[in-house]
Amino acid sequence: MLSDDHVHLREGAVDRPGLLASLDAAGVDTAVILSLPPASFSDGPSADASQRLSNLESWCAGEPRLVPFYWIDPVEPDALDQAGLALRRGVRGFKVISNHFPLGDSRAMPVYRAIAAAGRPILFHSGILWDGRDSSRYCRPAEFEALLGVPNLRFALAHASWPWCDECLAVFGKLEQARSRRPDAPRMFIDITPGTPVIYRDELLRRVFTIGYDIADRLLWGSDCVVPGYDAAYVREWIDRDSGLIDSLALGRPVKEQLFDTNLRSFLTGS
Numbered sequence: 149m150l151s152d153d154h155v156h157l158r159e160g161a162v163d164r165p166g167l168l169a170s171l172d173a174a175g176v177d178t179a180v181i182l183s184l185p186p187a188s189f190s191d192g193p194s195a196d197a198s199q200r201l202s203n204l205e206s207w208c209a210g211e212p213r214l215v216p217f218y219w220i221d222p223v224e225p226d227a228l229d230q231a232g233l234a235l236r237r238g239v240r241g242f243k244v245i246s247n248h249f250p251l252g253d254s255r256a257m258p259v260y261r262a263i264a265a266a267g268r269p270i271l272f273h274s275g276i277l278w279d280g281r282d283s284s285r286y287c288r289p290a291e292f293e294a295l296l297g298v299p300n301l302r303f304a305l306a307h308a309s310w311p312w313c314d315e316c317l318a319v320f321g322k323l324e325q326a327r328s329r330r331p332d333a334p335r336m337f338i339d340i341t342p343g344t345p346v347i348y349r350d351e352l353l354r355r356v357f358t359i360g361y362d363i364a365d366r367l368l369w370g371s372d373c374v375v376p377g378y379d380a381a382y383v384r385e386w387i388d389r390d391s392g393l394i395d396s397l398a399l400g401r402p403v404k405e406q407l408f409d410t411n412l413r414s415f416l417t418g419s
């Protein structure tokens with residue numbers, strides 16, 4: 149069983165059978181599907197919250213292999229209402245890209261807290277952001293220390309924050325230490341979705357698995373593919389490459405099963 153925790157919807161005809169066939173071709177069982185972006189991330193006109201949720205539902209509703217996440221801009225004036233609406237409509241988690249606001253913006257914190265109170269996770273972009281704008285500064289891992297102010301949140305930093313992977317791991321260590329002081333401190337995951345160019349992959353995997361932190365059950369695997377157009381051959385290539393690199397570390401622990409499968413469940417449910 150393989151999971152892909154990072155798949156973006158884009159505009160296009162809904163073709164669920166086509167997506168499921170592509171997942172089968174990649175050997176992926178379960179995929180987290182991220183809704184169309186909010187206005188702040190769109191170059192053209194953006195659909196409103198209700199339309200974006202309807203689009204998400206038309207892909208995912210009733211199909212347990214497809215896990216719907218709503219991409220929210222937490223500084224939009226009605227963001228709390230959007231979060232409530234998305235929760236009522238059954239989303240399993242949220243996506244946030246802090247492309248135009250500091251992560252701990254006072255408008256965003258109540259939204260994170262509402263999501264945490266509902267027991268749902270947030271997948272954040274982190275690292276360099278390829279959006280054609282002056283934005284990556286908001287996505288540096290240390291910015292995410294602000295989430296210490298969000299009790300019981302489960303969150304993941306995507307792309308292992310490339311190129312700031314060391315900083316990402318250091319923040320993970322800090323958050324874990326905070327949990328030893330305060331049980332309601334947030335629980336951080338690292339989504340190792342590429343991001344990292346191939347030449348950095350060996351180094352990244354070596355560091356995450358040998359740093360000595362209790363991290364193996366907090367790593368998620370994703371492709372960052374878009375739908376429609378899920379590229380099964382590309383996904384398979386990354387799965388095989390990562391799998392081989394992990395084998396070469398000879399860790400002697402079932403880390404691949406955790407990374408590719410079981411960790412997603414604990415990210416989604418907290419169990």
Ligand SMILES: [Zn+2]
Pocket residue numbers: 154156372
């Ligand atoms: Zn992405």
